[in-house]
Amino acid sequence: MGQVAWKGLFLSLFDYKTEKYVIAKNKKVGILFRIVQLSILAYLVGWVFVVKKGYQDTDTSVQSSVITKLKGVAYTNTTELGERLWDVVDYVIPPQGENVFFVVTNLIVTPNQRMSTCSENYGIPDAVCFKNIDCPKGEPVIAGHGVKTGRCLKTGEVNTTGICEIFAWCPLEKRKRPKTPLLGKAENFTVYIKNSVRFPKFNFSKTNILDTDNNSFLKTCRFSAEDHYCPIFRLGSIVSWSGSDFQEMALEGGVIGIQIEWNCDLDRDTSECHPYYSFTRLDNKFSEKSVSSGYNFRFAKYYRDADGADYRTLIKAYGIRFDILVNGKAGKFSIIPTIINIGSGIALMGVGAFFCDLVLLYFMKKSNFYRNKKFEEVKTSSNKTTKVKVNGQKKSQSLDTLDQLKHLQSIET
Numbered sequence: 001m002g003q004v005a006w007k008g009l010f011l012s013l014f015d016y017k018t019e020k021y022v023i024a025k026n027k028k029v030g031i032l033f034r035i036v037q038l039s040i041l042a043y044l045v046g047w048v049f050v051v052k053k054g055y056q057d058t059d060t061s062v063q064s065s066v067i068t069k070l071k072g073v074a075y076t077n078t079t080e081l082g083e084r085l086w087d088v089v090d091y092v093i094p095p096q097g098e099n100v101f102f103v104v105t106n107l108i109v110t111p112n113q114r115m116s117t118c119s120e121n122y123g124i125p126d127a128v129c130f131k132n133i134d135c136p137k138g139e140p141v142i143a144g145h146g147v148k149t150g151r152c153l154k155t156g157e158v159n160t161t162g163i164c165e166i167f168a169w170c171p172l173e174k175r176k177r178p179k180t181p182l183l184g185k186a187e188n189f190t191v192y193i194k195n196s197v198r199f200p201k202f203n204f205s206k207t208n209i210l211d212t213d214n215n216s217f218l219k220t221c222r223f224s225a226e227d228h229y230c231p232i233f234r235l236g237s238i239v240s241w242s243g244s245d246f247q248e249m250a251l252e253g254g255v256i257g258i259q260i261e262w263n264c265d266l267d268r269d270t271s272e273c274h275p276y277y278s279f280t281r282l283d284n285k286f287s288e289k290s291v292s293s294g295y296n297f298r299f300a301k302y303y304r305d306a307d308g309a310d311y312r313t314l315i316k317a318y319g320i321r322f323d324i325l326v327n328g329k330a331g332k333f334s335i336i337p338t339i340i341n342i343g344s345g346i347a348l349m350g351v352g353a354f355f356c357d358l359v360l361l362y363f364m365k366k367s368n369f370y371r372n373k374k375f376e377e378v379k380t381s382s383n384k385t386t387k388v389k390v391n392g393q394k395k396s397q398s399l400d401t402l403d404q405l406k407h408l409q410s411i412e413t
Helices: 003-012 027-051 184-188 235-241 246-252 335-362 367-374 399-412
Strands: 056-059 063-071 074-078 082-086 100-119 147-153 162-170 190-199 204-207 232-234 254-265 275-281 296-304 310-333 385-390 393-398
Touching (some): 063 310, 100 184, 184 235, 184 246, 190 235, 190 254, 204 254, 232 235, 235 310, 335 367
Parallel strands (some): 254 310
Antiparallel strands (some): 056 310, 063 190, 074 082, 100 310, 190 232, 254 275, 296 310
């Protein structure tokens, strides 16, 4: 490239290039363009800024702590346990309050179990036998209760199946569940749920308890839709809010989720930041044919008699597990997300113009006419020049304008 070319390239860096606009007098496209613009503007203002608060910086990394305490007593009188009064020490597991706790509502009690030999329960495939060799000594029963002793216990009839003898805690656990929940009155128990949250980005903290000096407030209040700041919940109400019946659920157990949602607009007064609660049943209540419905587990209480022999009471506990889940989001005005969302809206306006251009240039009846007006085709002209005489003076003109000059000379003549 020559010096002149380099100079021209350098000077072109300081040129300002602007777009050429063509005004199309077409009412259909004009109306479509305004509708698109209004739709984008409504989306930007209504959805982005009003609904989603796109002008705010948000913090979703909520820091939370949950403390729970239950209250309530129940009286039972059964063959296995006799008369008994149940309080929170007996029916709440674990005893210290956390964001997951379990309330016992039904029991299968097997008292006075001792280490000895007895026959395995019928219905366990690995314990079925025909002779002693089918019960190898020391081998544990798969899905059973102990280890085999080497004996096959039969009813005395020849060529009949038997059941392996095992060394275990005997007598074995009862397999029949009560038809009514032992602690059905647990629906009147109450649980105190204290939740504290903090949004570190904005250094903002709050609890779900009413800020009051009234010492009797927590003793008399009960949570309701009108009172967000009473953290005392009745267990029967929690289960009913989840869409279930407490007595039915207490029979075989289940899992309830307590969702606490914090949505805080810190551009407003902090008193308007409220907790919102929702309650959902989390176990497979809709699966009627499921073999694993409900919720239960086993534990034992151990004792020692006067002879120094150990024995225990085995308890299979059915009940309701409550999982407390805390989520939250806090927002506060920030110039950065505001500018970003406004810029996105302006860019969408350009998309609207592009869409209308497509309609105008390719879908209208006179699309060829509009394309010729919008796009100008430019051809490179020849560098050769010729001398022409205009008004008695010779001028140098390029060949591609020669025809026009001849026309002008004919007019002058």
